[in-house]
Amino acid sequence: xxxxxxxxxxxxxxxxLIGGSYAMGLTRQGYRVCAIDTNAQSIEFGLxxxxxxxxxxxxxxxxLAHADLLIMGLYPTVMLDWLRANQQHLRPGTLITDVSGVKxxxxxxxxxxxxxxxxFCASHPMAGKESSGIQNSDCRIFVDANFIITPTERNTxxxxxxxxxxxxxxxxxxxxxxxxxAHDHMIGFLSQLTHAIAVSLMTCxxxxxLADFTGDSFRDLTRIxxxxxxxxxxxxxxxxxxxxxxxxxxxxELQRLRQFLQENDxxxxxxxxxxxxxxxxxxxxxx
Amino acid sequence: xxxxxxxxxxxxxxxxLIGGSYAMGLTRQGYRVCAIDTNAQSIEFGLxxxxxxxxxxxxxxxxLAHADLLIMGLYPTVMLDWLRANQQHLRPGTLITDVSGVKxxxxxxxxxxxxxxxxFCASHPMAGKESSGIQNSDCRIFVDANFIITPTERNTxxxxxxxxxxxxxxxxxxxxxxxxxAHDHMIGFLSQLTHAIAVSLMTCxxxxxLADFTGDSFRDLTRIxxxxxxxxxxxxxxxxxxxxxxxxxxxxELQRLRQFLQENDxxxxxxxxxxxxxxxxxxxxxx
Numbered sequence: 001x002x003x004x005x006x007x008x009x010x011x012x013x014x015x016x017l018i019g020g021s022y023a024m025g026l027t028r029q030g031y032r033v034c035a036i037d038t039n040a041q042s043i044e045f046g047l048x049x050x051x052x053x054x055x056x057x058x059x060x061x062x063x064l065a066h067a068d069l070l071i072m073g074l075y076p077t078v079m080l081d082w083l084r085a086n087q088q089h090l091r092p093g094t095l096i097t098d099v100s101g102v103k104x105x106x107x108x109x110x111x112x113x114x115x116x117x118x119x120f121c122a123s124h125p126m127a128g129k130e131s132s133g134i135q136n137s138d139c140r141i142f143v144d145a146n147f148i149i150t151p152t153e154r155n156t157x158x159x160x161x162x163x164x165x166x167x168x169x170x171x172x173x174x175x176x177x178x179x180x181x182a183h184d185h186m187i188g189f190l191s192q193l194t195h196a197i198a199v200s201l202m203t204c205x206x207x208x209x210l211a212d213f214t215g216d217s218f219r220d221l222t223r224i225x226x227x228x229x230x231x232x233x234x235x236x237x238x239x240x241x242x243x244x245x246x247x248x249x250x251x252x253e254l255q256r257l258r259q260f261l262q263e264n265d266x267x268x269x270x271x272x273x274x275x276x277x278x279x280x281x282x283x284x285x286x287x
Numbered sequence: 288x289x290x291x292x293x294x295x296x297x298x299x300x301x302x303x304l305i306g307g308s309y310a311m312g313l314t315r316q317g318y319r320v321c322a323i324d325t326n327a328q329s330i331e332f333g334l335x336x337x338x339x340x341x342x343x344x345x346x347x348x349x350x351l352a353h354a355d356l357l358i359m360g361l362y363p364t365v366m367l368d369w370l371r372a373n374q375q376h377l378r379p380g381t382l383i384t385d386v387s388g389v390k391x392x393x394x395x396x397x398x399x400x401x402x403x404x405x406x407f408c409a410s411h412p413m414a415g416k417e418s419s420g421i422q423n424s425d426c427r428i429f430v431d432a433n434f435i436i437t438p439t440e441r442n443t444x445x446x447x448x449x450x451x452x453x454x455x456x457x458x459x460x461x462x463x464x465x466x467x468x469a470h471d472h473m474i475g476f477l478s479q480l481t482h483a484i485a486v487s488l489m490t491c492x493x494x495x496x497l498a499d500f501t502g503d504s505f506r507d508l509t510r511i512x513x514x515x516x517x518x519x520x521x522x523x524x525x526x527x528x529x530x531x532x533x534x535x536x537x538x539x540e541l542q543r544l545r546q547f548l549q550e551n552d553x554x555x556x557x558x559x560x561x562x563x564x565x566x567x568x569x570x571x572x573x574x
Contacts, residue, residue: 126502146500176499186500189492194504196544197484199563204540205476205533211570212463213433213473215413217481217511218570224504225567229560233553240548246492247545251538253491257483258534261527266520273516276486280512283498 001069001095001162003169006030011067012052013059013082015042017129018099019073020137023051025170028139034063042134051137064089069162072098075234076106083110083120092117097163099125101187102238103150103180111154121159124148124183125172126191132228139170147172150183188242193250195232196243198225288356288382288449290456293317298354299339300346300369302329304416305386306360307424310338312457315426321350329421338424351376356449359385362521363393370397370407379404384450386412388474389525390437390467398441408446411435411470412459413478419515426457434459437470475529480537482519483530485512 002008010026012019015035023033023046033052036059037043043055056063059082064070067090072079079098096118100106107122114120127145129136147167151160160177167175178186201218202225236243260268289295297313299306302322310320310333320339323346324330330342343350346369351357354377359366366385383405387393394409401407414432416423434454438447447464454462465473488505489512523530547555 126500146502148500174499186497189494190497190501190505194488194508196541197488197508198504199559200537200541200544201481201484202563202566203559204537206566207476208569210473210477212461213413213435214477214570215433217485218477220507220510221481221484222567222570223507225563227560227564229557229564232560233556236548236556237551237553240551244545244548247541247548250487250491251541254483254487254534254538257487258531261523261531261534264524264527266524269520269523270516272486272490273514273519276489276512277514277516279489279493280509282495283501283506283509 003162003165007032008068009034009066010069010071011036011063012071012073013037014073014075014079015046015051015055015134015137016073017132017134017136018125018127019071020046020051020134021127021139021141022071022073022099022125022170024137025139025142027052029169031169034067036063037134045134046137049137051134059086059089061089065091067091067094069166070094070096071166072096072100075231076100076102076238077234080106080109084113087113087115087118090115090118094118095159095162096120097123097166099123101191101235102184104184104242105238107150107152107180111152119154119156119159121155121163122150122152122180123163123167124150124187125167125170127172130223130226132231142170142172144173147175148183149175149177150180151177152180184239184242188239188246192236192239192243193246195224195227196236196247197250198222199227201225290449290452294319295355296321296353297356297358298323298350299358299360300324301360301362301366302333302338302342302421302424303360304419304421304423305412305414306358307333307338307421308414308426308428309358309360309386309412309457311424312426312429314339316456318456321354323350324421332421333424336424338421346373346376348376352378354378354381356453357381357383358453359383359387362518363387363389363525364521367393367396371400374402374405377402377405381405382446382449383407384410384453386410388478388522389471391471391529392525394437394439394467398439406441406443406446408442408450409437409439409467410450410454411437411474412454412457414459417510417513419518429454429457429459431460434462435470436462436464437467438464439467471526471529475526475533479523479526479530480533482511482514483523483534484537485509486514488512 013036034054035052127141321341322339414428
C-alpha cells in the first residue's frame with residue numbers, strides 16, 4: 001500500500017459505525033474508497049453521503065482483485081468467515097487490516113489460513129460511540145483516540161508502517177504497537193471489565209423508582225451499560241480467559257472492601273480510599 | 288423558623304464545601320448567616336468572601352442562644368458529639384437540620400437525646416463536588432440537584448415545611464420526602480455501591496502503564512474513585528448493613544455474567560446486555 005498514490009484502491013468490508021467513519025475520513029483525504037456490505041441500505045446511504053465513491057452488496061471478484069488495502073470492518077468471527085471465502089479473489093500483496101477489539105483467537109487464526117502472499121496486520125482503533133451503524137459515521141471520533149497496532153512475527157516492516165500511516169491519515173492522537181497478549185490484557189481490564197461492571201450494576205436492581213434519584217455517580221458508572229449485545233458477547237467470548245481473570249481480580253478487591261466494612265475496620269477503608277484517590281489522580285495527570 | 292423574616296438568625300456549624308455553599312446561597316438571598324467552625328482559616332475565608340456576616344471558631348453561647356435555624360454541616364458522628372455538648376445553649380424552639388448522607392444511626396440517636404423543646408428535622412442535599420473545603424463553595428451545585436427530607440414521627444408539619452423552604456431558597460431542582468429506611472436504601476445503592484465499585488476498580492490493578500491507554504469508559508467508572516477517606520468511611524460504616532446487602536446483590540449479578548462467560552453461553556450474555564440497555568434507556572428518559 002503506497003499512501004502517496006491517492007489512486008491506491010482501498011476496499012472497506014463492513015461499513016458500520018467504524019467502517020463508515022474510516023471511509024469518511026479517507027475519502028475526505030482524497031483517497032478512493034470502495035465499500036462492500038451485505039446491507040443495501042448501508043451502501044446506498046454511504047454513496048448518497050459521499051462516504052465512498054463505489055459500493056457493492058457483493059464481494060465481487062473484480063473489486064477485490066485490485067485492492068491495495070483491505071480494511072475489515074466486520075465483527076471478528078464474521079471477518080474470519082469472509083476472509084476464508086474470499087481470499088481467493090485478492091491479488092498477491094494486498095495488505096489487510098481490521099478494527100477488532102480483541103486479537104487473541106482472531107489474528108493467529110487468520111494468519112494461519114491466509115495465503116502466504118497476503119499480509120494481515122491487525123489493528124484496533126480505540127474509538128466509538130453509543131450509537132452504531134453507518135448513519136452515525138463521524139471521522140472526528142478518531143481525533144484524541146488511541147490506535148493500537150498488534151503485529152506478529154509474520155508481519156513486515158512495510159505492512160506495519162502502512163497501517164501506522166492509515167492511523168495518521170485518520171488523525172488518531174496516539175499510535176502504539178502492542179503484542180496480542182498485552183493488547184488483550186489491556187482491553188480486558190480497561191474496556192471489557194468496565195462494561196461487565198456497568199451491565200451488572202444496571203441489571204442487579206430493578207427498582208424503577210430509583211431512576212428518580214440518580215445522580216451523576218450512578219449515571220457515570222452506567223453510561224456504557226447501553227451495549228450492542230451481538231458485538232459485545234462476541235468480544236467477551238473471544239477474550240474469555242483474560243476477562244474471567246479480570247472479573248475475579250476485581251471481585252476479590254470488592255470483597256476486601258466488603259470485609260473491612262463487615263469488620264467495622266475504619267482504618268482499612270480509609271487506606272483503601274486513600275490508595276484509590278492517589279491512583280485516580282495519577283490517571284488524571286496522564287490525560 | 289420564619290423565612291419571611293430576613294433577620295431570622297441562621298447558624299451554620301461546620302463550613303466545608305456544603306456548609307459553605309449553604310452559607311453563600313442564603314447570604315445571597317439576603318439572610319443573615321453566622322458560621323461556626325473550629326478551623327480559623329475557614330472562618331476567615333468565609334468572612335473575607337462574604338459567604339457569611341458573622342463567624343466564630345467557638346460555639347459561643349450568645350451566638351447559639353438566638354439561633355432560629357441551626358444547620359449542621361459536620362460529619363455525622365461529629366455532629367452528634369457537637370449537639371450533645373452544645374444543645375444546652377440553644378433557645379427553646381430552635382429548628383435543627385443537617386446535611387448528612389446517611390440517616391440511620393444518626394437521626395434516631397439525635398432525636399433521642401435532644402431536648403424535647405428542640406426540633407431536629409433531617410435532610411440530605413444530594414449535591415457535591417470532587418473537591419472539598421469552603422474554598423470550593425459554590426451554591427450553584429444545588430441547582431438541578433435532589434434534596435431529600437427524612438422526617439420522623441417526632442417532626443412537626445411546620446418544621447418539615449421550613450426545611451422544604453430552605454431547599455427552595457437554595458434552588459434545589461426536586462425536593463422529596465422519604466422515610467429514613469427508604470433514603471438509606473436508595474443512597475446505599477445509587478451512591479455508596481457506586482463508590483465501592485469505583486474504588487475497587489481503581490485499586491484492583493496497579494499496572495501504571497494502563498493509564499496510557501485509558502479511554503472514556505474507564506474514566507467514567509473511576510471518576511468518583513477520588514474520595515474523601517474520612518467522610519466516606521464514616522458514611523459506609525453508618526449504613527453498613529444496607530451497603531453489605533448491595534455489594535452482595537451486585538456481586539451475585541457479576542457472578543451471573545461470569546457464569547455465562549465461563550460456559551460460553553452467548554445467548555445468556557446477549558439477554559443480559561439487552562436487559563441492561565433497556566434499563567439504561569429508561570434512566571435516560573427520566574433525566
